[in-house]
Amino acid sequence: MKRYILFLLIISAAAAMLPAESVMSGLFEAADQVSSDIPGILHRDGDLLLGGLTFNQTQVQLGDLLADLTANRLAGRSGFSPQIVKNYTMLQYPPAQASWVLSGTLYEAGAGYLLLLQLTDTASGSQLKGWEFALGDEGIESLLQPSVLAAGAGVWDRFEPNNLSTEAAVIELPFNESGLTLGDGDEDWFAFEVLESDGESVLMLNAATGGMMDTYLELYAPDDQGWAIAENDDFDGGNAALQIPLNAPGMWYLKVRSFSSEEEGEYSLMVSLSEVVLGPGEPDEGQDLASPLNIGSTPLEKRIDYSDDRDWFRVDLLRPLGMEEVLRVETLSNLDLVMEMTDEYDNYIMDDDDSGNDNNPMIIASGLETGSYYITVYGYGGEIGPYEIMANVSVPVKDEFEDDNSMISASQIGTMGERQRRNFTPMGDEDWVQFEVQNEGRFLIKTEGELDTYMELYDGNGDLIEENDDGDDYNAMIERYLTPGKYYLKVYPYGSAGPDDIYELSVEQI
Template sequence: MTDNNGQIASGTGWQSGEDLRQQGYESIFNLDLDNDGHIGEPPQDNNDDFDNTTNTSGYIEVGGTAEGTLEVSGDRDWLRINLVAGNVYSFAVEGQALDDTYLRFYDSNGNLLEENDDYNGFNSAINNYQAEVTGDYYLGVGAYADTGTGNYIVSANNNNQIEEPPQDNNDDYDNTTNTSGYIEVGGTAEGTLEVSGDRDWLRINLVAGNVYSFAVEGQALDDTYLRFYDSNGNLLEENDDYNGLNSAINNYQAEVTGDYYLGVGAYADTGIGNYIVSANNNNQIEEPPQDNNDDYDNTTNTSGYIEVGGTAEGTLEVSGDRDWLRINLVAGNVYSFAVEGQALDDTYLRFYDSTGNLLEENDDYNGLNSAINNYQAEVTGDYYLGVGAYADTGTGNYIVSANNNNQIDEPPQDNNDDYDNTTNTSGYIEVGGTAEGTLEVSGDRDWLRINLVAGNVYSFAVEGQALDDTYLRFYDSNGNLLEENDDYNGLNSAINNYQAEVTGDYYLGVGAYADTGTGNYIVSINETPLPPAGYSSSNGYGQINIQRAFEQYLNVTLAAADALGGNSWTLDNIYAPEVWRQSEGFAGATGLGAVVAVIDTGVDLDHREFTGRIVQGYDFVDNDLIADDGNGHGTHVAGTIAGAYDDFGVTGVAFDSEIMPIRVLGNDGTGYTSDIISGIRYAADNNADVINLSLGGGGYSQSMADAIEYATNRGSVVVMAAGNSGGISPEYPAAHAINNGLAVGAVDQYENLADFSNLAGSTTIDYVTAPGVDVYSSIPGDSYAFYSGTSMATPHVAGAAALLSGYDPSLSAESIADLLTGTASNTISDSSVNYLSSANLIYDEITYGNAFITAENVSSFSPEEFSGILIGRASDTCQFENFSEIDNMPILPVHQFEELTSNLYALNFDGLTDAYSYVSELLQQNYFHYFEFDQAWTVA
C-alpha cells in the first residue's frame, strides 16, 4: 500500500477488497478491488431485497423456489439454503425482467464453489452438486457482467428426491416408489403428464447382470426427460434429447435383481401430454415379424443345432429375424465361430450362454461376414450362436461354422502321413535336439511329443525347408492349446521362454499358415538357462550404484555425501557425489583422464559446460571435422556426462572427463547405419574410453554388431539406450548387449521404470537402469532443458563408466560392465527379483532374423528389394579390380563404393538395373561374405 506521498507503506499487510474500497483505493487505482462491478462505492440501494453476504435474509427451501430483484446494476442477491451431506442437488435461476442471469454457489463461509452463466439460453444453472457437509450454503444471483437489473426466480432441487407436482387428482401414475405404473421388459407403457411439473414413475423388474435399454417417445408431449431410479428411489441415470426431443438410457447393466423405476417427465418440468415408454433386454431380441416358415427360433428353445467342427445353414426369412443355434462346448477349450452370408449381405453374429445371456458379438470381422474368435468356454454345456443381419434389416441364407482351436479339422486322408495330430502321435523330439517332418497334404498338422521338467524354461522353433510359411502350436499333455506363433522370424515360427508348470509330456504342433502349405520342415527345442540371481526381465540388474561399484572394486567403504537435491537428484540417485569426494584409502574419482564419445546429433562446441574439455571428433553427416549440434539432443546427453562442476547449470556424472563429439544424426535427429558404424569405429580408433549411443529405431545389423564388438575389444565401453517403445526387450543397438556393451533403461526419481522404457527381456543381457525422466541438462546456446527418454538414462551410465575408466585406465571394457551390473540395485538382495515377468513370453525381440544377405539365403529376397545403399563385408581376397571380372555384369563405378572401415563397404545401387544379380554374383564368387540393407535410426 502507498502512503500519502505515494510511497509503499511498510507493515500494512494484505487487506480485503472491501477494506481497500472503503479506504478509497478503488478510486485511487481505478480498479474494482472488491469485485462488485463498480469502482468506488456501489450505487446506494435502500430497497435491496437480499444482501450479498452470509448475513443475507434471503432463504430458499430445497424443492422450492424464491423470487427476488436486482434493483441496480452491480446488485447481487444471496439466498441461504440448507443441504444434507451426500445428497445431490441442482440449482437454477430464470430471469423474468432480468435478461441475462448469472448464478454462483458458495459454502458456509462465503467461499465460491461453483458458478454458471447461460446454461439454458440466458438462464443459469448448477447441476448435480453433491454436498460434502451438512449445513448452510448460499446461492448468489447476479446479472452477466453485473450490468442487468430486474426480477428473477431461483429454484433448488434434491436429485435424490423429486418435487411434489401440482395436485392432480386425475394423475395416472405417482412419482414415488408407491406408483401403480408398471412396465414389462420387452414391452411398452403409455401415460400422460397431466399438468406442468408432473412426473410419472413406472416400476420395472430387472435381473442382475442383464443389460437393458429404456426410451420414452413423446406423443402430445413435446420434449421428454427420462430418469432411472433404484428400488429405494435413488437416481441412477437420466437423459434428455437422446433422439431429437425424445429421451433414452441405453446399456444399463442391472447390479441386483429386483424392482427399479423409470421416471418420465418433461424438460424443465414445463410440458404436458401423453407419451410411450419402452424397455428392452439387450440380452434378448424383440420378437420378429411373425413368420410361420422360420427355420430357427431366437430363444434357448431353438431347434437349431451345430456340431463343433461342423457347419450349419439357415435363412433369415424376414427383416428382424434372428436364428439361434445350440452348440455344446467343453470347459477350458478354445473355440472360434463364424458366419458367412450367401444371399444375406451383411451378417451379425452373437454368442449366448446357456440361459440366453449375451457373451460376445461381432459385426464385419471379415468384410461383411462376422466372427467371434478364441472364446474359452468357462463351463461345459450348451451355448447358443445367434445369427442376424446388421441393423436387423437384411434377409437371406447363410452358413455358420464352429471350430475347436484345440483340435484341427480332419485333413485329407493321407496313408503316408508321418505324424498324427493327436496325443497318440509317434512323433518325438528330445530337448536340445531337432526333428524333421513333412506336411504331405494341405491341412496336415504334425504333432511331436516332448518331455519337459517343471520350472525349466524352453524355446521352440520350426524352420520350413520346402514348406514356405510355418505355423507352430504348443499343447499340454491333454492336447489343450497353450501357445501359438506365426512368423516370428520371417516365415519361420517360434515360441520362446516357456516355463513348464508341470513335469511330463507336452506336444509341439507343426502346421502351415492357414493350413494351405505342404513340404518338409525342421523343428528344434532348447532349454533356456534361467537368468542369474539378481536379474529381472523387467529392469535387468536394476539401477546403477557408482558408490558400490567403487567399493567392490577397491574393497573400501566410501563415506556418505550430502544430497545435492534440486535438479541434481539424478546424481544423488546413482550415488555419484560419494565417489567424487576423498575417503580413507580413496582419492576420489571425477572422470579426469577419460574420453567419452557422444555419437549423436553432435555437441554444442561452444557451450560453457564443456570449455576446454572437447577433443577432436568428426561429422559423418556433413563429412567434416566440426561436429556441432543442430538438434540439441547430443548436447543434452553430453551435459549429463561431463557438465562442469561450477555451481551453475548442470554438473555431469564425470565432470572432469572429456567429450569426443561424433555427429551421425542430422538436425532432424535421424541417421543411417553406415554413418553410425563409422562413428563407432572412429571413436574406438581414437582411444575413446566410453562410447554413448543414445539412439535406436533400426533392426538387427551384423555390421553394427561387428562395430560394437570391435570397439569393446579396443577397450571402449559401449553404452546404449534400450528404447522408448515400451517393448518387452531392448531395441537395437541395445539388444547387442547380449554379447557386448551395456543396455540402459529409464527410471524416474522414485526408481520406478518409466512407462516408455523398453524392458530387459527374459534373455539375460547386460541391462541396467538410470534416471531418464525429467532430466535437466544442457542444450545449445548456453541453455538448459528437461528431457525424458532412455537417451537421458544412458549418459548417466556412460558417466559412471568414465569415472571407473578415469580412475584406473587399465580396466577392460568387460570389467567395467561387470562392475556396474554386479553392484546394481537388484544384486543387493535377489530374493524378490522376478526372473521372468511372464511364464510364457512368446516374443523376445533379441533375434537374428533377417540379419544379413548371404550366398545361402539371397534367393529368398526379391529383386525389387535391392535398391539404395547396401552395407557389405568384403572377403580378404577382394580387390576393386576384381569387380570387372564378373561375366556379363556392369562395372559398378568406384564412386558408388564407400569404404566405411577395413573390408566394410557401403555400395550405392541406385540406378543399377539389376542390382539383385550383381549382389548375388558378389556373394557366389565369395567377393563378399554378406550384405545388409542400410537402416534409418533416430534419437532415443
C-alpha cells in the first residue's frame, strides 16, 4: 500500500472565524481540484508535505486553512492513505526530507486575488503540476495574517536544512530557482561540482541573486569552507552577483545570506558556468602571478575578462629614481579603468582613475628606491574589454613659470587677460601667482581647460579672501571687487594631474 506523510499547518484561534463565502468558495474549489489531481500524479511511496502559502513574501494563514482543507479531502480518497501528523514544526521535518511539496503564492489581481499552487518533486526540483484559482477579496483580510507555523518555525524552502557547509544543498548547473527563503539569522549553502577544464579555457562562474531582499553572496573553494575567496553585496540594487573563473576542479560552495541578519523574505538564485578563453598574460592574480611590465618597452596588450578581474603587473626598478625622475605607468583604452600601486611588501603607494589621456588611469611616482613595484588594473563598475599598458621613467617637462610652488616664489601675471599655459609638474605641484591691482574695480580670475582645478585668492598680508572649485564646469573662477594692492593666487588640481594636463590661467579687470 502506498503511504504518504501529510503535514498540517495549524491555524491560530484568531483565524478560526470563517471568511466570506466568495473566499471560501475559491478555497473549496482549490482543495477539491488539488486533492482530485494529486493521487493520479504520485505513483510511488514517499512523503507529501503541504507547505506554506506566501503573500508579499510572507507565509499567511490562508495557506494553513488550505492545507487543512486539502488534507481532509486527500484522507477520504480511495487508494490514497496519507498519515496525518499533528502539531509538527518544520524544525522537526524540513521540506528537503519530503518526496514532494505542495506550496503556493497569492497575488493581488484587480478587485480580487490570484492563487497559484504548484506540486514539486523535491529530488529533481521539477514542477509536476500547477494550478490557478481566483479568490474574492471580501473577508480575506483575516487570513492574510502571518502563518502561525511561519512565526513559530521560521521561513523554509525545499532545500532546508542547508544552514551549514556540511548541509549544503547539491545543485546541478545551470541552476535557476525562485521562491528561496531566508529567515531570521538564516544562511543558505549550495554546492556544485566543477570538472577539470581542457587547458585552453577556464570555467567562469556566473552567480546572481534576485528579488526585493538585500542579499549577500559568498564563494568558497573546494579545500576551504572557512574563508570566502570572493563575495559581493550590492551589484544591482540589493541583489548580489559574482563573476569569477574557477581555477580548480572539485565541489565549490556558495553561501547566500541577508545583509541584515534580521531580514526575512524570498529571493531567487541563478548559477551557471561558461567556458571563457582569457586574455594574454592570464592568470595574473596576485604578486606571484604578476605579468612583467618592462620600463621603456612597447605597450603591453591586456584585457579585463570579467567584472571582478584584476590584472597584476610587476615593475622592476634596477636603481633609485633621480631627484627629478618619475615612474609613469598609464593605460590606453576606451574603458573606465582604475589603477593602484603597491610596493613588494603590499604597502599602498597611490591610485588613480582618470588622470591620463581620454580619462585613462595614470600613475606618476617619484622618490622610488630600487626594488619591485606592483600595479593592479581593474574595470570601474565592472567594465570589461581590451586595453594597453606601458611604463616609462622620465623627467617631466615643467611649465615655464616654475618654480612657483609657494607664496614667496610666486610668479607674475598681468591683469589685462593674458593667458598663461601651465601644468602641475611634478606630482603634487601647486602654482602660486601674484598680481598688482592699480585701479580698483571688478576682476575676473579663471582657469580654462579639461582639468578640475581649485583656486584660492589671498590679499597682500597672506589672508585668504575667497576660493572656488567649479565656477565654470571643472574650471575655477572668481569674480570679485578688488582695491589697489598686491594679491596672490594658489592654483592646484582637484585630484591627480599629469604633465600632459594643461590649463590656462588669466586675470582681467572687467
